[in-house]
Amino acid sequence: MNTLASSSIAAPGEPAAPSRATPAVPAVASSAWQRRLPLSLAIAALFGWLLWSVSARQALLLLVGVGLGATLAAARFGFTTGWRVLVEKRDPSGVYGQIVLLGLLAALSMPIVSHYAETTAALGPLSVSLLVGAFVFGLCMQVADGCGSGTLYKAGLGVPLNMAVLPMFVLGSFVGSVQLNDWLALGALPAVGLVQRWGMGGALAATLAGLVVVTWIIGRWSGQPFNVRRIPRRWLWGALALAVFAALNLFIAGQPWGIVYGFGLWGAKAATALGVFDPTANAFWSDPGHAERLRETLLLDVTSITNIGILAGALWVAAGRQQTAKSLSGTQWLIGLVAGFLLGYSSRLAFGCNVGAMVSGISTGSVHGWVWVPLAFAGTLVGLRVRRRFF
Template identity: 70%
Template sequence: MNTLATTADRAASPPTPTRVNLWTHRLPLAIAVMGLFGWLVWSVSARQGLLLLVGVGLGWGLAAARFGFTTGWRHLVENKDPAGVYGQILLLALLAAMSMPLLGHFPEATAALGPPSFSLLIGAFVFGLCMQISDGCGSGTLYKAGLGVPLNMAILPMFAIGSFMGSVHLNDWLALGATEPIGLVDKLGAGGALTATLLALAVVAVGIRLWSGKRLSLKTIPSRWLWGAAVLAVFAALNLLIAGQPWGVVYGFGLWAAKGATALGLFDPTQNAFWSDPGHAQRLSQTLFLDITSITNIGILAGALWVAPKRPQETRPLTGVQWSVGLLAGFLLGYSSRLAFGCNVGAMVSGISTGSIHGWIWVPMAFLGTLIGIRVRRHFKF
């Protein structure tokens, strides 16, 4: 009765007050974003200002389309519903079609390369497991925190701490065994890499079609997965064009925690192999506003806030055990994503779309972890 009444009331409400309420809610955010944009252009660089807007677009696309990498995988496993995964395949195909020519035309642009290693295998598996427990990957944690989901808001700092700790230990993990990164664009050229990638994605789509029994058709996929894939592909390609590097999430988290630990005197970066590297040391000494990943992460939060309702949606209260398991999963998400050289965004989306072999290794290992993570999620009744 109450739900029906609420729905009827909303349907009967005139459109003008609704628009006024929305703009009353969003106007301060718009002012803040444009103020930060102007300050970045004036005081930092035009590139950083543009990347902020790219991040806003990514956050808006993720939140408005509810483009959840984690839920897409879970629905495929639990319900044999391939719509979300088909949407992700479309995203990869569109982004590869834009990114690989850019890499071929602009040699200064870099691919999201990661070394095949034991670190990658273990990190991807653990990440796939934990993302199902916490109901979010790197981008999912960001946009759901922006939407005001309590668990994801609490997981965000745990993710950052985990990413930092993973970076501190990364060289020890790589010592277990690693090979040089392999980039298809370097090996095959932009055209050959794109052809190989699209063929591989087609094979994956056919495999999912045979397993799920549901054919791949634009009519059978909810529109949000289609336009969400298109929006994310465009903004991710803009990220590569403007920044000269693919879209990433995890590095920014680790940098935030590293800066905090260093400022508190808890960490000496000069004694660590990862953070004493000249590139990482420079970012650690600079303002966060100069870091590419941090700026886009801030933009993603703002884009998700734009979509968020004025009043946060009610969520089912979690028990103490659920909170403990969720926060531990959040820490392990950060730790494992650093070992795996990215999350669903940095390793899968950016890795595959820019021709990195490590992205193709990441996916099956993360999917194996997902199969276990879904069982753990059921056990703790998330």
């Protein structure tokens, strides 16, 4: 590009040479695809190996994860950014995009949960841990510049802070799972599922009505009522693609799209392998279902395989782009890493992040998702102050 740019600048007294920028576009596109080719072959090879050696379900879920990661990265569909721009600039475009995602996904997911007994909703108990975890998560996602999905896809894009936050998120999720039962002992009510209580029609009507009310409140506060024509296309096509892939995840895996459990499992496996953790002595990991996943390969865990796919999908998008990163001070790195640990810890207490609690919770009719949102948003208001102070 520098050669082309310099060749279009005329010497003094000479007429300007015709611009050659246009012919360079195909070359740039070709170069991007060349950089993506090795990763594409690696993804295809992993898909084939999973299909042959593990199961068709896991192979398909890998592709679902790749689609989720590529969509998140290409559309820059950031839940954290959408909330931050709403508060700081009173621009609701990103949040409107998230509301579109919730409405579309609810319309796809609730019929699946209602008609297929083998599928489950993303239910979480109404607990003290939910209240604390959602608030802390909302605070820390602004400091670490990413929620669960944001950390994954930005790590795949090669953003240094998010790459460093990811292992801290894993560690925090593991520690949170170890201590979850102690938090639940502080007080918890049973999970409430709208589909189970009101049926698919009633649950979907109530969910869409709730989203309309939230949209109206945001429009009144921001001074920008909902108008689909004013929402940037990346938020709209991103919402549509994410809704389709998340619904496919529910149909294929039998459970909604999640992220946090996979992180906790990675941490538990690492701690067990190092001999620093005895899962049989812990209430969470001695549960038969969790103990079985801990014994099995990660490639059999549905959340882990989609997480791997998200990283691969984001990395595929990054391979065709030139990435820039802002340098950080030592203090900023330290704060970011602490925030990453607390992201993992708090998301486990809250039974999910923006994906597991908000997107999957609300779209499958879990009341805990509706509780999570205002508490996480309150935490975001505090987190933005911390972000402005240190970043």
